[in-house]
Amino acid sequence: MKQVLEFLGFICLVQGVAGLIHEFTDWHWGLVQRVGFLDGYEIYASVTLLVLAFALFAVAESRTSG
Template sequence: MKQSLEFLGFIALVQGALGLVHEFTDWHIGLVQRLGFLDGYGVYASVALVVLAFAMFAVAESRGSG
């Protein structure tokens, strides 16, 4: 469970960072800009993904090795 939370947290962190890079540099990378319902809310969605990633890391760390 801990490894899956860490993996999902890593994916969320990477996608959030790539979404922020896309919003500020117009590079066409990441998943956030490809989702039509997030049009105009890319920065908020990317920040939410980064926060979600840190929350997943915290939960994984509190679970311990089990």
């Protein structure tokens, strides 16, 4: 379970960073800008993904390995 949480946290972290990079530099990569209902809210969604990533890392760290 710990590895699954870390993997999901990593995916959220990468997508959050990619969304912010897309908004500030117009590099076209990441999934946040491709989701239609997030039009106009890409920065908020990216920051939310970053917060979720750190929360997932914290939960994974509190779990025991066994």
